[in-house]
Amino acid sequence: MEFKGIAHKFGDDVNTDYIISGRYKFKTLDMKELARHVMEDLDPDFYSKVNKGDFIVAGKNFGCGSSREQAPLAILNADISAVLAKSFARIFYRNCINTGLALIECDTDQINEGDELEVDVEKGVIRNLTQQRDIPVKPLPRFMLKILSDGGLVEHFKKHGTFNFD
């Protein structure tokens, strides 16, 4: 899982209601439609700014709040390749792995809005091409990487016929 794109920066404690507001998230199971409203209350133009492969880059506790998977699914369907944050709320973290949205914990102070990044999730490498430096990464546990690289928990099950993670 290697990605290249532009960083879109956000602050601390971005909750799931910011990621996709309750006004939309129950109305439809069409994730492409939901994706149009992703991060809308923080940045009304966000969806139109994103190009395929771009990154959401945030501070601490990204994804706090509700357990609804509409949050990572809306991000995935907005063509964001990965979320980089100082830390993640735990249900959101789990949901990303399970739905196949790549996420990485790292010091995001080393990334500015608009920086071009190259990210290798499996190897745990973030290269800030704009600032010409590598950012150290806390790698994902091996079995989570396996679920992620299979495309999420359901695809993982279909491939292996079990949820045994060894």
Add this chain to the structure above:
Amino acid sequence: MGMTITEKILAYHAGKERVEPGELINCRLDVVLANDITAPVAITEFEKLGLNEVFDREKVVLVPDHFTPNKDIKSAEQARYVREFARKYGIINYFEIGRMGIEHCLLPQEGLVLPGDLVIGADSHTCTYGALGAFATGVGSTDMAAGMATGEAWFKVPETIKFVYYGKMPRWLSGKDLILYTIGDIGVDGARYMAMEFTGEAIRELSMDNRFTMANMAIEAGGKNGIIEPDEITLAYVKQRAKRPYRLFQSDPDARYAEVREYNVSRLEPQVAFPHLPENTRPVSEAQGITIDQVVIGSCTNGRLEDLQIAAGIMKGKKVHPEIRVIVIPGTQEIYLEALRQGLVEVFIEAGAAVSTPTCGPCLGGHMGILAKGEKALATTNRNFVGRMGHPESEVYLASPAVAAASAVLGRIAAPWEVIK
């Protein structure tokens, strides 16, 4: 080295003698829960797996509570999807409108969650059941789908923070105030990935309804679970409801904690969380005078009988302030009926409040009390994020039922002793 109650429950369900924080384990599940918002996504994922049955028709629990009674055609379609799944797979614990309630009020009431259980729910406030001495945590719909299929889920064993509450609870102080104060102290990610164990003499004196409120908001500090060791109060609650055996776990005296925090409750004031995070807490004396447009008394946090009794005790013989509206939402049909029998509903209606059928409704900005631009609400709910109860430029203050009822009468944020001298 001993183990905490959280570690013991996880070890038991993983079939292990002991577990260590940080360890990844696979656990058997006693209950797998979802609601009308999270179940549809879980069902879609479940059906991709191509299985003919769920792992246990009794252990899968489905409660349409968020957008019910259905507020529009789309929510009706989602509810129908869940209902049809429940029929197709013979789900025994599916709760229909009129026989249901807010999931986290309903499951303990029905004896579906018991001490020592391991529960996952596709709803972040699943942590409520920790009040019974169970390990309960919120997950997403895909984990729910996997849980329905296999009856198992993986966990990383969390470290535990121990919160010790000592001293005597002042008259108007409640479990809501203790948990708001705690979140204010450690912040909305203060217990991220961790277990929160609530203990101490003040907790031992707390009623079950107050304990549910505390465990319910563990997630608002980022906690994986909130938990209270079972005691006589737990057993008195559980005995009349349990239809199967259960296990009582206690933390060992030499259990290891990442941190121990102590609070003296005897001088604590009722708390109010200001917009837009539950950690923005202040004593009610610093919030008095803030005008509001709406009061909501209800939710999985504070929609239980004792919450309604306290609110009615303050509102009895009084009127809702002419410039505001008050919405009271009993947590379950049983609570609603008991509130009727005890004359509480009469108190609310005579005061000029609206009383609704059980629903999550306004708490998540769903229906039954959405705020317009610039409006302010004081609610007994659990989150006050931007736009949570409606327009992105509306505001929510969080507080206890006592503060909510006093505010309803005075039309501004008020302390209960301003109304009941």
